[in-house]
Amino acid sequence: MRKHFEVWFYIGAMLSLYGVLLTGAGMYQWKHPPPTVLANEHAVFWAGTALLSIGLAYVVAFWPWRKAKGHH
Amino acid sequence: MIIAALFATRLTPLHWLDTTVIIIYFAAVLGLGFLLRKQTHTSEDFFLAGREMSAWVAGISFLAANMGALELMGWAAAAYQYGLLAAHWYWIGAVPAMLFLGLVMMPFYYISRSHSVPGYLKLRFGEPTRALCAISFAGMTVLMSGINMFAMAKVMQVVLGWNMNFSILVSSLTVAVYVTMGGLRSAILNEVLQFFLIWAGALVVPILGLIETGGWSGLKARILANTASDKYLHLWSTLGHFRSNSMGIHWTGIVFGLGFVGGLGYWTTDFLVVQRLLSAKDLRSARMAPIIGAWFKMAVPLIVILPGLIGLAVLPGAGLSLVGEGAANAGQHTYNEVLPLLLIRYAGPGLLGLGITALIAGFMSGMAGNVSAFSAVWTYDIYRPLMKLRATDHDLLSVGRWSTVLGVLVSIGTAYFAMHFSSIMDYVQALFSFFVTPLFGTVILGMLWKRATGPGAFWGLFAGMGSSIAMWAWVQIQPSALQIMALSNDAQPMAENLYRMLWSWLVCLIVTIGVSLFTRPAPAEELAGLVYGYTADPEQKKYPLVQQPVFWAVSAALVFLWLQWLFR
Numbered sequence: 001m002r003k004h005f006e007v008w009f010y011i012g013a014m015l016s017l018y019g020v021l022l023t024g025a026g027m028y029q030w031k032h033p034p035p036t037v038l039a040n041e042h043a044v045f046w047a048g049t050a051l052l053s054i055g056l057a058y059v060v061a062f063w064p065w066r067k068a069k070g071h072h
Numbered sequence: 073m074i075i076a077a078l079f080a081t082r083l084t085p086l087h088w089l090d091t092t093v094i095i096i097y098f099a100a101v102l103g104l105g106f107l108l109r110k111q112t113h114t115s116e117d118f119f120l121a122g123r124e125m126s127a128w129v130a131g132i133s134f135l136a137a138n139m140g141a142l143e144l145m146g147w148a149a150a151a152y153q154y155g156l157l158a159a160h161w162y163w164i165g166a167v168p169a170m171l172f173l174g175l176v177m178m179p180f181y182y183i184s185r186s187h188s189v190p191g192y193l194k195l196r197f198g199e200p201t202r203a204l205c206a207i208s209f210a211g212m213t214v215l216m217s218g219i220n221m222f223a224m225a226k227v228m229q230v231v232l233g234w235n236m237n238f239s240i241l242v243s244s245l246t247v248a249v250y251v252t253m254g255g256l257r258s259a260i261l262n263e264v265l266q267f268f269l270i271w272a273g274a275l276v277v278p279i280l281g282l283i284e285t286g287g288w289s290g291l292k293a294r295i296l297a298n299t300a301s302d303k304y305l306h307l308w309s310t311l312g313h314f315r316s317n318s319m320g321i322h323w324t325g326i327v328f329g330l331g332f333v334g335g336l337g338y339w340t341t342d343f344l345v346v347q348r349l350l351s352a353k354d355l356r357s358a359r360m361a362p363i364i365g366a367w368f369k370m371a372v373p374l375i376v377i378l379p380g381l382i383g384l385a386v387l388p389g390a391g392l393s394l395v396g397e398g399a400a401n402a403g404q405h406t407y408n409e410v411l412p413l414l415l416i417r418y419a420g421p422g423l424l425g426l427g428i429t430a431l432i433a434g435f436m437s438g439m440a441g442n443v444s445a446f447s448a449v450w451t452y453d454i455y456r457p458l459m460k461l462r463a464t465d466h467d468l469l470s471v472g473r474w475s476t477v478l479g480v481l482v483s484i485g486t487a488y489f490a491m492h493f494s495s496i497m498d499y500v501q502a503l504f505s506f507f508v509t510p511l512f513g514t515v516i517l518g519m520l521w522k523r524a525t526g527p528g529a530f531w532g533l534f535a536g537m538g539s540s541i542a543m544w545a546w547v548q549i550q551p552s553a554l555q556i557m558a559l560s561n562d563a564q565p566m567a568e569n570l571y572r573m574l575w576s577w578l579v580c581l582i583v584t585i586g587v588s589l590f591t592r593p594a595p596a597e598e599l600a601g602l603v604y605g606y607t608a609d610p611e612q613k614k615y616p617l618v619q620q621p622v623f624w625a626v627s628a629a630l631v632f633l634w635l636q637w638l639f640r
Contacts, residue, residue: 007104007129007261011268014100018093018272018426025089025422034420038280044423051272 012058019052084416086232090425097269097429098246101436104265105250105258115468118255119187119448120351127357129264131364134348135372136263137441139270143376144434145223146500149407151380152394154318154566155295155304156639159377162369163307164331167632169339170366171625174359177340178349180519182358183601183608187350189343189515190453196518196602198526199457204533205511206453209343210446212507214479216344217442218486219499224435225487231412231428240487243432247440248480251447252473256351259444263348266433273423273430274375277411280418281382294385304384307639313562320564329570333577337512338504344445359621366628370635383410386417439483446479447472501569502544509573510536513580517588522603524584525591532584540576 026045033039112118125133150158186192190209194202225239250258285291295304303310303318310316311323339345339362352358387394392405392413400406405413415427451471456463463471490499514533517524546553547568557575558567599606617623 007264010100010104010107010261011265014096014265015268015272017096021089021093021096022422022426025420029420029422036420037417038284039420041280041283043276043280043418044420047272047276047423047426 006062006064008058009062009064012055012060012062015051015055016059017055019048019050019055022048023052024048084231084424087421087424089422090428093422093425094429094432097432098242100265101250101262102246104262105253108254108258108261111257112253112255112469115451115465115472117257118469118472119444119451120347121255121257121260123351124353125260125348125351125357127352127360127364129260130348130352130357131361132267132368133260133263134345134361135365135368136267136270136437137259137345137348139267139372139434139437143372143438144270144274144431145227145408145411147376148380148383148411149409151377152383152410153380153396153407155381155384156307156377157310157317157319157321158380159307159373159639160326160330162373162377163632163635164326165335166339166369167366167628168331169335170362170369171628172336173340173346173349174362174366174621175625177515177519178359178362179355179607180602180604181346181350182352182355187452188449189341189346189511190449192602193514193518193529194453194457196599197514197524197529201514201526201529201533202453203458204530205514206449208507208537209511210449210454212503213344213442213446213449214482215486215490215503216500217439217446217479217483218488219490220435220438220442221483221487222490224432224439226408227412227431227435230409231416240484243436243439244480244484247436247443248477251440251444252476255472255476256347256444256448259440260348260351262440263437266437269426269433270430270437271375273426273428273433274379276419276423276427277382277414278374278378281379281386281414285382285385291381291385294389295381298384298388304381307636309640314558314560314564314567315562319566320562321567321570322558322560322563325558325567325570325574329574332574333509333512334504334570334573336516337509337573337577341511341515342508343449344441347445347448348441356615356621360624363621363624363628366625366632370628370631379411379414383414387413390417443476443479443483447475450475450479505544505569505572505576506537506540509577510540510580513577514584517581517584518603520604521585521588522596522599522605523588523593525588525593527591528584528586528588531587532580532582535583536576536580539579540572543572543575 022044026042026048029039029044030042111122116122147158147161150161181189181192184192184195186195188206190202190206193205221240221244224243225234225236228234228239229236250262254261282288282291285294292305296302303316308323311321311326314320314322349358349361352361383394387410394405394407394410397406397408411431415424419427451468455471455475456468460467510533513536514529517532518529543557547557554563554565554568555561557563558571563571596606601607
């Protein structure tokens with residue numbers, strides 16, 4: 001692992017976790033829409049997939065252990 | 073019973089998924105502090121994050137430290153109340169200052185290797201000026217930190233029905249724990265994390281708001297229909313006279329008071345933000361960081377000003393007409409609630425939790441910024457020079473940790489003090505004008521005028537601060553004095569702050585120049601690395617054009633000008 005803490009990886013993991021939660025909630029809400037304005041736009045689902053995509057991109061791009069292998 | 077009392081009245085019930093999202097956030101910020109605690113061995117690690125941050129990390133935290141109560145709640149409220157004019161505080165009130173900081177001022181701060189803004193003043197002007205700046209800054213930061221706490225507790229009370237004491241305790245303890253463990257490194261990296269969460273949680277309102285209103289043109293049409301006036305939709309064209317805009321302000325106040333003195337004062341001399349740049353790993357990163365911040369700053373109105381305008385467009389149709397803090401009757405909502413009301417309107421379970429997390433993240437990043445800056449100034453600029461001249465590095469690290477806790481405790485006290493002010497904005501603007509704008513006069517003369525002397529700087533800063541407090545007190549005692557200060561019978565209270573900043577800065581400048589001309593200047597060898605003309609820029613020519621700060625600063629300036637023209 002790198003000597004210094006990799007904040008971008010940590011952010012990616014956090015966004016991915018939120019992405020999984022919101023995508024799951026969005027899939028449920030697709031069938032059971034919440035009483036919000038524009039619920040038919042399925043904002044929770046789309047926000048979840050966006051967060052998951054961005055989060056995974058950061059996790060892959062800043063994966064700390066892969067860098068450690070490269071150094072050795 | 074106790075739990076029921078904590079959640080007595082609220083705008084919306086919280087789904088378990090929202091609670092989970094909020095709990096994950098608290099675990100993540102504390103976890104980050106825990107992971108970073110082992111990397112903090114010296115005072116430089118604690119106060120300057122080891123000077124190893126990249127331009128992106130320093131730039132994002134530079135911006136995020138400012139995204140506290142004002143940014144998210146106050147300016148969304150101001151946009152609802154005043155329209156697009158509120159965007160001036162993001163654009164002309166910040167962007168030129170950030171670019172100027174990156175291009176002109178950063179080399180002096182960075183090359184001098186000072187630990188703080190008061191530390192720079194010590195090198196340039198001597199101990200008395202440093203002491204005056206450090207003591208006033210320490211007082212200001214804990215007062216600002218308190219207002220952040222108060223604002224967050226207020227949101228939690230309004231939206232979730234949380235008891236204010238409970239909110240203040242939980243948020244302040246969390247900040248105290250992660251900053252005490254990891255120092256500035258923990259504060260900065262948490263600010264970067266919080267910056268991402270703020271965007272993730274807040275974007276739902278502008279996106280769904282624009283879909284609901286039919287895009288920008290539909291939004292404008294609804295605002296015109298609701299307000300019967302187009303003055304909410306212009307940046308510049310209504311500023312020709314105090315009477316022709318909703319703020320009661322004139323373009324001279326915006327350009328000179330806000331853009332020149334207020335913006336430059338805050339973004340270039342407030343150690344809360346400058347501390348993030350001093351953590352950069354090299355001079356080029358330190359110069360790029362505020363320029364990166366400027367690019368993001370230009371986009372922040374998307375999640376702050378646009379929601380205020382969306383509120384103006386859609387809330388009246390839903391039977392909600394917001395009023396000022398002092399004018400609200402039971403059951404009526406205030407301007408400050410516009411953002412939470414819109415979150416509830418659009419965000420279903422899960423997304424609402426993320427939106428509330430964004431608000432909490434904003435408040436905590438602002439509070440942590442103030443507390444970490446307070447700790448550095450207290451330790452380096454008050455404790456070491458005034459209490460223990462021969463303090464070891466271990467002493468400084470220990471005092472840094474204790475002063476973080478002290479800063480949080482004093483902030484809790486000031487949060488309760490802030491509750492007695494009728495308007496949060498008045499409180500904050502008054503603090504800035506008392507301390508920050510006169511300081512900008514002292515620092516800019518110190519950097520650009522080699523003839524400025526220590527006695528000149530001290531008395532100039534003292535006179536600037538004194539005149540600002542005196543002008544504020546004058547208007548409090550005699551409200552009609554506002555018309556004298558703003559040079560117009562039609563000026564409104566918002567104009568008072570801007571003109572007070574301008575006059576107090578001028579007082580500082582005039583006194584500094586006057587006293588300097590009658591006192592002996594420092595010899596040239598003492599000014600190396602501190603003043604224009606005696607400071608070499610060693611890294612400027614080593615990079616191709618597209619990697620140079622000046623390239624990105626000019627590009628940002630062009631985009632800034634385009635935005636002014638687009639929304640004129």
